Amino acid sequence: MKLDLLRDKLGFRPLVILEDRTIDICSVYAGDRMSDLLAAASGSTLLVTHLTNHGIVRLIDLMDVPALCFLNGVHPDQDVLYSAKENETFLFTSPYDMYETCGRLFQLLNQH
Amino acid sequence: MHAIVAEIEGGDYQGAGKGSKDIKEILRKVGVDANTIRRAIIAVYEGEMNVAIHAYNGVLRAAITPDALEVIITDTGPGIPDIEQAMREGFSTAPPEARELGFGAGMGLPNIRRNTDRFSLDSTPGKGTTLHFSVFLEPGVLERVNASAITIKQEKCIKCLRCLNACPTQAIRIRAEGPEILRHLCIDCTVCMDVCPQGVFDMDCADDPPPAPGSGILIAPDALFGQFGPAIPRSAVREQLQELGWHEHLYIQHAETALFQAASDFALNEKTAGLGFIPVCPAVLNLIQLRYPSLIPYVLPFLSPMESIRDRLLTGLAVFVPSCPAQSALVRDCGILSPSTRLHPRNLAKSLLPRLQWSRTGTVSDDTVSEPPPCLIITGMRRVCQFLDKAERGLTEDCVLTALYACENGCYGSPVWETPPAVAMFRAKSGGGIIRDERLGPLYRIKPLVPRAGVRLDTDMVKAMKKLREIDRSCKQLPGRDCGVCGAPTCMTLAEDAVMGRAVLDACIFRNNSPGHESGAAKETDR
Numbered sequence: 001m002k003l004d005l006l007r008d009k010l011g012f013r014p015l016v017i018l019e020d021r022t023i024d025i026c027s028v029y030a031g032d033r034m035s036d037l038l039a040a041a042s043g044s045t046l047l048v049t050h051l052t053n054h055g056i057v058r059l060i061d062l063m064d065v066p067a068l069c070f071l072n073g074v075h076p077d078q079d080v081l082y083s084a085k086e087n088e089t090f091l092f093t094s095p096y097d098m099y100e101t102c103g104r105l106f107q108l109l110n111q112h
Numbered sequence: 113m114h115a116i117v118a119e120i121e122g123g124d125y126q127g128a129g130k131g132s133k134d135i136k137e138i139l140r141k142v143g144v145d146a147n148t149i150r151r152a153i154i155a156v157y158e159g160e161m162n163v164a165i166h167a168y169n170g171v172l173r174a175a176i177t178p179d180a181l182e183v184i185i186t187d188t189g190p191g192i193p194d195i196e197q198a199m200r201e202g203f204s205t206a207p208p209e210a211r212e213l214g215f216g217a218g219m220g221l222p223n224i225r226r227n228t229d230r231f232s233l234d235s236t237p238g239k240g241t242t243l244h245f246s247v248f249l250e251p252g253v254l255e256r257v258n259a260s261a262i263t264i265k266q267e268k269c270i271k272c273l274r275c276l277n278a279c280p281t282q283a284i285r286i287r288a289e290g291p292e293i294l295r296h297l298c299i300d301c302t303v304c305m306d307v308c309p310q311g312v313f314d315m316d317c318a319d320d321p322p323p324a325p326g327s328g329i330l331i332a333p334d335a336l337f338g339q340f341g342p343a344i345p346r347s348a349v350r351e352q353l354q355e356l357g358w359h360e361h362l363y364i365q366h367a368e369t370a371l372f373q374a375a376s377d378f379a380l381n382e383k384t385a386g387l388g389f390i391p392v393c394p395a396v397l398n399l400i401q402l403r404y405p406s407l408i409p410y411v412l413p414f415l416s417p418m419e420s421i422r423d424r425l426l427t428g429l430a431v432f433v434p435s436c437p438a439q440s441a442l443v444r445d446c447g448i449l450s451p452s453t454r455l456h457p458r459n460l461a462k463s464l465l466p467r468l469q470w471s472r473t474g475t476v477s478d479d480t481v482s483e484p485p486p487c488l489i490i491t492g493m494r495r496v497c498q499f500l501d502k503a504e505r506g507l508t509e510d511c512v513l514t515a516l517y518a519c520e521n522g523c524y525g526s527p528v529w530e531t532p533p534a535v536a537m538f539r540a541k542s543g544g545g546i547i548r549d550e551r552l553g554p555l556y557r558i559k560p561l562v563p564r565a566g567v568r569l570d571t572d573m574v575k576a577m578k579k580l581r582e583i584d585r586s587c588k589q590l591p592g593r594d595c596g597v598c599g600a601p602t603c604m605t606l607a608e609d610a611v612m613g614r615a616v617l618d619a620c621i622f623r624n625n626s627p628g629h630e631s632g633a634a635k636e637t638d639r
C-alpha cells in the first residue's frame with residue numbers, strides 16, 4: 001500500500017510536506033506504549049499512536065520510522081515536526097479515533 | 113574501538129536518548145546491518161530511559177568494535193530490590209508523568225533482554241543499578257565467545273586413546289597428527305586433561321603473560337590454599353600474595369557459598385518445588401545445555417560464581433585465576449569496557465611456592481568460607497552424568513537443592529592442581545573468620561540458558577532425518593566393537609563423522625581388511 005492513499009482515500013491530513021517518496025507500507029501497528037512502538041517499528045510499518053510528545057521525537061530519530069499517524073485530528077508538538085522533516089518521516093493526523101482509524105486502515109491494506 | 117560517553121539526568125525525559133542517537137550514527141557509518149542497529153538502539157534507548165525514569169542520574173559508556181557494541185549504564189538511584197520481578201513484563205514502578213509519555217509500562221528491561229546478546233544487571237537497593245549488555249555485530253561472535261578453552265599440544269600425544277574413551281560428550285577424535293576436539297561438542301569438563309598421561313590438554317590461559325602484580329584485583333580459587341603442604345596456613349598464603357603485590361584478592365569459594373545461600377533462600381521462599389540445580393559449575397551448565405536441554409528449567413536463575421564476579425567487577429582491572437577451562441572461557445572475553453586478564457593457576461602457585469617453602473604462620477587477618485546450607489552435592493563427571501540421566505527421567509524429584517560439579521570434590525579436584533582434591537579441600541577450609549563482600553553475591557541470570565545446538569545434524573529437519581538414516585546405514589557396515597582405532601570413540605560416531613564429512617568410513621581397519629565385517633554387521637543388528 002502506498003502512503004498517498006492515506007490522504008486520498010481516508011482523508012488523513014499530512015503534517016509535513018516531503019518530496020514524494022513512494023513508500024510501501026506492509027503493516028500497521030497501533031499502540032501507546034513506547035516500548036511496544038520501539039519493538040514494532042520497521043522500515044515498512046505505519047505506526048498509529050495517541051502520543052505526541054518528545055518521546056515521539058526519539059522514536060523518529062532512532063528507529064527510521066517511515067510514517068506515523070496521530071489520532072483525533074491532534075497535532076503533535078513542534079519539535080516532532082522538525083524531527084520528522086529531518087528524518088524524512090511522513091506524519092499524518094487522522095480525524096477519527098483509534099478504533100475507526102485502525103478499521104479503515106485494515107480495510108485499505110487488504111484491498112491493496 | 114570507538115568510545116562514547118553520555119550523561120543522563122534523572123527526570124530528563126527529553127534529554128535521554130542522546131547517547132542512542134550518537135551510537136546509531138556510528139553503527140550506520142560502520143555499515144552494520146539495519147536489523148542489528150535496530151536491536152542495539154532499542155536496548156540503548158530503553159536503558160537510557162530507565163535511568164531518566166527511575167534514577168537520580170547516570171552515565172552511559174559504550175564501546176564499538178567490529179565484533180560488538182558493548183554498553184555499561186550506571187546510575188545512582190533507589191536501585192531494584194527484586195530483579196526477578198523487575199524483569200517480568202508489565203511490572204513497573206514508574207511515576208505517572210513517565211507513563212503519560214508512554215513510558216514505564218514495565219517493558220523496558222524485558223525489551224533490553226530481548227534485543228541483546230549478553231545482558232547482566234547488578235543493583236544495590238538504596239545505591240543504584242548497573243546495566244551491562246552487548247549486541248554482537250557479526251554472526252559467529254557468540255560461538256567465538258562461548259568456544260571451549262581447552263588447548264591441545266598434539267605433538268605430545270602417544271595415541272593411547274584414553275581421552276577418546278573418557279570424553280563424556282564424545283568430542284575427541286584422534287587424527288594422524290594427534291587429538292582434535294570437535295568444539296561444538298566440548299563442554300570444558302576437564303576429563304581429558306585428567307586422564308591424559310602426557311599432558312596434551314591444558315586450558316587456554318597458560319600462555320598469557322602474567323600481569324604485573326599490584327595492577328588489579330585478583331580473583332583466585334580456594335584450592336590455591338591447599339597446594340603448599342601441611343604447615344602453610346591460609347593466612348600465610350594470603351600474606352605472600354600481598355607481598356607479591358596483590359593487595360586485593362577475592363576468592364571464588366566465597367561467591368560459591370553466597371550462591372548456595374541465595375539458592376536455598378530462593379527455594380525456601382516459594383518458587384521451586386522439587387528438583388533445582390544450583391548453577392555452580394559452568395561445565396555442568398554446558399553439559400545440561402548440550403545433552404540435557406529438558407533439564408534447563410530446573411537450573412535456578414542465578415549466574416555461576418565466576419560469571420557473577422565478572423559482571424560485578426566492571427570497572428578497574430580484574431585478574432582472574434580460573435580453576436578450569438570452563439571458568440576460563442567465561443572470563444576470556446569480558447568485553448572491552450571491563451579490562452581483565454587471566455592468570456594460569458599453575459603460574460600463580462609457581463610464583464608463590466618459593467616463598468612458602470618452610471613452615472610459617474601468617475599475620476594477616478584470617479578468612480574462611482562459612483558453611484553453606486545443606487544440599488546435595490554430586491561431583492565427578494561420571495556421577496554427574498549418571499544423576500542427570502536419572503533426573504531426565506524424573507527419578508530424582510526428591511533432590512530439592514542439588515549442586516553438580518564436573519571435577520571430583522568440586523573445584524578442588526580440577527586437574528590443574530597437584531594436591532589430591534580432598535586434601536586441598538581440607539587444608540583450604542581450616543581457618544577462622546568469615547568474609548562478607550557484597551561483590552561476591554550471586555547475580556540473577558537475566559538471559560536464560562538456551563539449548564546448545566551441538567548434536568544437531570542439520571538446521572533443516574528434513575535433511576537431518578535423511579542424515580540420520582544415512583548414519584544408521586553406515587553404522588551397519590561397521591563392526592560395532594567401538595575400539596577407537598579409527599580415531600572416533602564409537603562406531604556410531606565414525607558413521608556420523610562420515611556422513612557429516614569429517615571422516616571416511618574407510619578409517620575403520622576391520623571394515624576393509626577382515627572378511628568378517630559381514631558378521632560384524634550382523635552383530636550390530638542383533639543388538
Ligand code: SF4
Pocket residue numbers: 260262278279280281282283284293297298299300301302303304305
Ligand atoms: S573438556 Fe571434556 S568435553 Fe571437552 S574434549 Fe575434554 S573431555 Fe571432552
Ligand code: SF4
Pocket residue numbers: 268269270271272273274275276286291307308309310311312313
Ligand atoms: S590421552 Fe589422548 S591426548 Fe593424551 S596421549 Fe592418550 S591419546 Fe594422546
